[in-house]
Amino acid sequence: MRRPPSAPDSAHLGRRLPLLAGGLAVAYTGGLVLLSEAWYTGPRTPLHWFNDWPEWKQLDKAGHFWGAFHESRGAVDMLRWTGLPDKQAIWYGGFVGFLLQSPIELLDGRDPAYGASATDLAANFLGSAALVGQQLTWGEVRLMPKYSFHTTRYAQLRPNVLGKSLGEQYLKDYNGHTYWLCADLAAWLPAQSPWPKWLQPAVGYGAQQMVYNDPSRNAALGLRAYRQYYLTLDINLLRIPTRSKLIRRVFYVASIFHLPAPALEFNNRRGFVVRGLYW
Numbered sequence: 711m712r713r714p715p716s717a718p719d720s721a722h723l724g725r726r727l728p729l730l731a732g733g734l735a736v737a738y739t740g741g742l743v744l745l746s747e748a749w750y751t752g753p754r755t756p757l758h759w760f761n762d763w764p765e766w767k768q769l770d771k772a773g774h775f776w777g778a779f780h781e782s783r784g785a786v787d788m789l790r791w792t793g794l795p796d797k798q799a800i801w802y803g804g805f806v807g808f809l810l811q812s813p814i815e816l817l818d819g820r821d822p823a824y825g826a827s828a829t830d831l832a833a834n835f836l837g838s839a840a841l842v843g844q845q846l847t848w849g850e851v852r853l854m855p856k857y858s859f860h861t862t863r864y865a866q867l868r869p870n871v872l873g874k875s876l877g878e879q880y881l882k883d884y885n886g887h888t889y890w891l892c893a894d895l896a897a898w899l900p901a902q903s904p905w906p907k908w909l910q911p912a913v914g915y916g917a918q919q920m921v922y923n924d925p926s927r928n929a930a931l932g933l934r935a936y937r938q939y940y941l942t943l944d945i946n947l948l949r950i951p952t953r954s955k956l957i958r959r960v961f962y963v964a965s966i967f968h969l970p971a972p973a974l975e976f977n978n979r980r981g982f983v984v985r986g987l988y989w
Contacts, residue, residue: 753822760818760825767917767937771833772889776855778807778837780966786845796849804842808834852897856890856912856944856968867921867931888916888988890968892944908949912968914940918977942973942988 762770785803790796811834819826837855844851862885865872873879879886891914896907919933928935947961973988 754820755822757816757819758825760827761829762825762827763829765923766884766920767935769884769887769889769915769917771829772915773857773887774811774830774833775837775840776857776889776966778811778834779841779855781807781810782838782841783807783851786841800842800845804845805835805838807841808838811837848897850897852894854892854894854946854965856892856966858888858890858914858968858970860886860888862886862918864919864921864933872921885916885918885920888914888938888940888968890914890940890942890944892946892968894946894949896946896949908946910944910946912940912942912944914938914942914968914973916940936977936979939976940973940985940988942971944971945969 782804785806786799787803789799789803794802812831815826815830818824818830840853840855841851844853859880861876861879862883864885865874865879865883871882872885873882890912892910892912895910896903896905899905916938918936918938919928920935921931921933922928925934947965950961952958952961970987973985975983975985975988977983
């Protein structure tokens with residue numbers, strides 16, 4: 711259902727907007743500090759650029775898109791909560807994801823093993839723009855990017871890059887990352903359609919055997935990186951009716967993740983493969 715334009719609420723706006731701005735500033739500053747300590751542990755160099763487009767089968771770009779989209783989504787909805795008019799909430803909050811994600815390139819740009827990436831910045835922008843475009847067109851999100859993760863054996867082969875702990879692997883082991891695009895089919899169907907409103911089709915993308923970005927070093931381990939494509943069904947938690955505000959908030963946060971479901975995979979090694987409860 712298309713969201714109706716919200717009416718200005720000066721009382722809510724005066725109370726909630728400063729609270730929201732202050733909370734976000736503290737949370738974002740703390741997050742950057744933690745990221746700097748957890749990820750960037752070596753020496754620093756002057757700011758420099760690096761073309762990382764060929765690396766990790768572009769799964770890191772999908773991650774930038776996903777992160778910027780949902781940061782912008784959260785910002786728009788929080789600005790609506792403050793009482794800001796709908797169009798202003800969309801435009802002011804819509805590119806928050808790009809603004810939040812992009813300073814990470816300053817950290818990357820001073821790391822000798824990385825470098826600031828123009829394609830990362832482009833993925834950040836496209837993630838925010840995709841959110842703004844949907845909100846302006848439909849007044850809601852109908853095409854939702856989601857993320858899922860599973861552990862892989864590849865992290866053990868290069869733990870300093872792919873992660874030693876589960877938390878590090880969640881961020882760094884792209885072999886275990888899958889990114890999905892889920893379509894809220896019920897939003898396009900007539901209200902009387904028998905299609906379950908909480909069920910939506912989804913396509914996914916992942917890759918395997920990425921220990922080194924250098925094919926010769928990968929081959930020395932008996933590995934050759936390849937892409938994976940998926941077709942599955944997804945549960946739209948936002949379409950599940952509940953009277954509980956707490957459950958609605960839990961569903962809102964959890965809606966950025968794809969829940970396990972059977973999937974049809976295609977890759978150029980084995981062709982079509984049926985996966986049971988694939989993450």
